[in-house]
Amino acid sequence: MTSARAVSLVARREFVTKVRTRSFLIGTAVIIAVLAGYVVLQSVLFDDQQRSVVGLSGQATQLADPLREKAKSFGIEVETRDVTTVDSAERQVRDGSLDALVTGAPPALKMIVKGSGDEVLTTVLNDVLRQQVLVAQLAEAGITPQQVAQNLANVNVDVTALEPVDPQRGQRLAIGLIVAALLYYSLLVYGTMVAQGVVEEKSSRVVEILLATVRPWQLLLGKVIGLGAVGLLQLLVISMVGLGLSSAFDVIDVGALGATALLTGVLWYLLGFFLYATVFAAAASLVSRQEELQSVLTPISMTIIVAFVAGINLMIGSPSGTTVTVLSLLPPFAPILMPGRMAMGVATTWQVLLAIALALAAIAAITWLGGKVYANAVLRTGARVKLREALKV
Amino acid sequence: MPEGVLEIDAISKRYGEVVALRDMSFDVHAGELFGFVGSNGAGKTTTMRIALGVLAADSGEVRWNGRTVDLDTRRRIGYMPEERGLYPRMRVLDQLVYLAELHGMSTNEAHTSAENWIARLGLRDRRTDEVQRLSLGNQQRVQLAAALVHEPDVLVLDEPFSGLDPVAVDVMSQVLREKASSGVPVVFSSHQLDLVERLCDRVGIVSAGSMVASGTVDELRSGGESRLVVESPTTDWAATLDGVRVIEKNGTRCVLELASGVDDQSVLHAALAAGPVYEFSRQRPTLTELFRNVVTTEARST
Missing domain, CATH: 3.40.190.10 (Periplasmic binding protein-like II)
Known part of the structure; x- marks a missing residue:
């Protein structure tokens, strides 16, 4: 059996099992309902006012x-x-x-x-x-009224803007924030799901049977790919419904702007997920019970939350400020901030490329390190494995 | 199948200061049921985990048909770990199909085989239930099916009988016997020595990380010191013989222990010379007695 077959079998199991659960179906439905409610409410208020x-x-x-x-x-x-x-x-x-x-x-x-x-x-x-x-x-x-009207129409003040305002600025900001929020949600929820999956296998001891036939990295990669695909599916469904509703109700004029935002969102979701999921999985492999999981996940979740909360505030304030620009280049924050800045149209090409290159380098390093921790710790049950021990050998 | 031999060759493993295995060696041949007995912590589970590649040995080698076991050959082993493990929220059928595929079967083969074992182990009504909803006994059956579903070339089972009711013990015994007679080497560990004695072709006794005795039950029972039960009016003659010790005396009956090499027929002659003999028989130790004997001697010597 090839490695690809082993990884795809694991990924397929993760995907099918998760998509079939009631929590996934209900969760997606609730998000869509909230989104639809918001859009409809917006358009009704909009109509009433205007x-x-x-x-x-x-x-x-x-x-x-x-x-x-x-x-x-x-x-x-x-x-x-x-x-x-x-x-x-x-x-x-x-x-x-x-x-x-x-x-x-x-x-x-x-x-x-x-x-x-x-x-x-x-x-x-x-x-x-x-x-x-x-x-x-x-x-x-x-006097011919038409002539006067024409003359009047030709008289205008000539305005020269020193800092031209993008007429779509408001829409860009809205889309940027929505993209950042969706990525924040997806990374946190699906990263945690990978961690729970690792602990489930460890606490139910099924991992011992699995590791007698597949290698630890195959199991880890399959799990990350499978659950990542579930997250991607949900992200796409939510975005499509969101874009469709917004166009139908004319809340924001999405068009090309929305499509681009969706594409960058998907790209950064993939980069962010591979970066964070491996860290989540490695952290989860250190503990043996779901109850202990929270303690090892908190530092990772906090990083994502800080990236989102601080990033959003800075982005609304000054999207091209130095702080936000630097943060959006760094791998831990880039998956949330960069797509937001890209949607707002304030990220330059070299910034985007640099952020992608840094993220890819970080993924390579994290996957190597996380894979090692996972392989060393996943079969040790009982007390929490110390990170230093898991990094040995 | 060509010459199927699983060889465990001089495996050692330490956890820090603790020596878990010291030169553990044995082999299991095609069609053979090998029972692996030993007290808790003797190293049975560690040996099995190393055979399955779940743990790495410090030294020594596991071979299948003369070749070092790698991931591809390991896929052909059926394994039941001591700590039972299945996905609690996965359906019985899906779970078995998944495990069969992970062991290299095509999807179709996996389905056929999973359905086959579900039927054989009497789980047909529960095939679409989540594993966590099954009774413990049924979970054990699914666990056995998980070890068998990919039609393995070798079976390694850690305590397969623990927690089974008598009916399930019979089912399990029958399945293991059948597998062995179809040419699959079967190794299993157990604390139920009477069961091991009844079921196994060969037995290995483990103590403190090494194999201290192995062979057929008959060989083990006849080796070492043998005992005689003699009934005759007087037993004073026995004390005068070299290499013979009276270990029990009950009226006119006594139990004699013979050092190895002492001919029991010369003991009979001595007895007849002293008076009439009403009973003269060899008393062979049960596996339980052998085990106790081996384990306590080992414990004393270390």
């Missing part, structure tokens, strides 16, 4: 088109409805199905609202009204 329904009666109905257009230039959306009787329309304003009712003919327009009325909507309406009056008076004075 959309007003205005009833137009009598001569005011001719204002429908200019009103909608003007509103758009103010960044709000107005839906107009022609109403026949003012009385019933007033009742609709009272019960909230209309945000405002406009009656009368220009220039003597009246607006009826329930409470204080929307300031932006009032401004929009005033603008529309003034323009109507202007057009009428220009026509009276014998």
Whole structure:
């Protein structure tokens, strides 16, 4: 039997067993539900804030088109409805199905609202009204209103920005944070899962049967690949659903930005997982019972948590600052910070390549060292194995 | 199968200051059931773990058909460790198929073989249950199936009978006997000496990390000092013979211990010369007595 066959058998068992568990299915479903709920909530709030329904009666109905257009230039959306009787329309304003009712003919327009009325909507309406009056008076004075409008449209202040602001900055930040959060979650959850798997084999003693037929490194590699694939599957499912929902509800304009973020996310997930999973597995091989696991995992989990919490704060503050740049190059932090910075578009190519090279070097070193600890410690049951002993031989 | 011999050749192992094995040697041939007995801590489990490559020996060698055992030959060994171990949350069938595949079977062969052993060991109703939901006895059966599922060329079982009910002991004995007669060398350790005596072709007694006696049960029982039971009205004659010691006297019956080399027929002549003899028989020690004898002598000498 080849090593590849042995590793793939172990990986397949890990993958199939984990994907079949109820906790994986429920966990994924819950994350998707939370995500969907958030997106739907966002889009509803978004809709509510930005959309007003205005009833137009009598001569005011001719204002429908200019009103909608003007509103758009103010960044709000107005839906107009022609109403026949003012009385019933007033009742609709009272019960909230209309945000405002406009009656009368220009220039003597009246607006009826329930409470204080929307300031932006009032401004929009005033603008529309003034323009109507202007057009009428220009026509009276014998000047072509279209000509004036064209001349006016050509007059603009010439703005020179010293530090141009990326119009997509907000979206980039959002995507960067989401990517960092997803990687943080995946590394922590699936790293811990590798550790639990190692201890399960050790505490149930099945490892002795396994090691009579496969080598320790084959067992370790198979486990890391199998569980890594489960994590990748979950990451992809969550991302796809997230991207799909966001596009469908127009919460953020993802498009190319989202696709790139997904690709870098997957790359860094793989680098981060191979880096951390081996450390998790080696640490877990030192203990024999699940109860002792927490104590050896805490230092590793803390590194990931610190990378995430500190990194997120620094990233929001100044994504291209020196601290965050240096941290994002270092292997323990890179898998969470670099993809975030890449999604925000602040990581330069040499930084990305350097971070990848350092991560690969770290993976090689950690796999060698972790594999040694694992091979030495995994058959020793009973008391916790000291790290120094496990590194001997 | 060609000449199947498993040889354990002069294996030594120490844990720091503690010597676990000292020049442990024995061999098991095709079709043979070899019983491995010894008190706790004598080195049985260490020997088996080294044979399976789970532990590394400090010196010595394990050979199969004259070649040093490596990972590929080790895959052909069926192993039941002393510390039973299976994935608790994996189904019986999946578990056996997985282990068969890890030992080099194709997926189809693995399925066929797993189903076959499940049926033979009476686990058909439980085949899709998680192992942790089975009774202890059934878990033991799955453990045996795990050692057999890849149709191994050699069987090494550490305490296969411990914790089994009498019915399961019979099933286990039958399976081991069958495996041996199909040409597979079988080694197992046990504390149930009566069982070893009944079942095994050859027995090895281990003490303090070395093999102190090995051979067929008959050889072991007839070797060393032999005993005679004699019934005659007077027994004073016995004390005058060289190399004969009276170790028990009960009315007209006595038990004599003969040093090796003393001819029992000359003892009979001496007895007849002294008076009538109503009973004269050889008393052979049971394996338990032999074991106790060997272990205590070893303990005294070290």
